[in-house]
Amino acid sequence: MKKTVKVVAAIIENENKEILCALRSTDMAMPNMWEFPGGKVEKEEDVYTALIREIKEEMNCKIETSDIFTEHTHEYETFIIELIAFKATVIEGTPQKSEHDKLIWLKRGNLASLQRAPADIPVVEQLIKEK
């Protein structure tokens, strides 16, 4: 049976209404795919704590999150992902790349132009529809 992995992701929006997109590096699982920064929720960790921790670890900044934007399950070849996405804003520091190959800010209308992790596609569609 495939393992189910709970992953939290941040839709970080700046004052220009652009959204932060991160390119998974060649050293990561699922390389060369664009994603919303975040990662796996650890055992006994709540989703908000997990997201704030992941963003601090990955981009050395502090975010503030609001309610869940969207939550859905996607089946990959080797595992099932339960992806929980939150809207967020940076409240301390500036996102800096460490694990990712690239960080870019994109307007909503341009979000669909990137090659996305497949589980993220419904999130992107919902974001585009929002405006």
Ligand SMILES: Nc1nc2c([nH]c(=O)n2[C@H]2C[C@H](O)[C@@H](COP(=O)(O)OP(=O)(O)OP(=O)(O)O)O2)c(=O)[nH]1
């Ligand atoms: N962070 C993130 N991961 C995503 C997204 N969409 C998607 O399919 N994934 C997948 C890629 C990975 O297989 C998994 C998240 O793992 P990760 O490698 O980013 O998380 P992590 O830092 O906690 O991982 P690890 O080093 O502890 O293994 O979820 C997304 O939008 N953001």
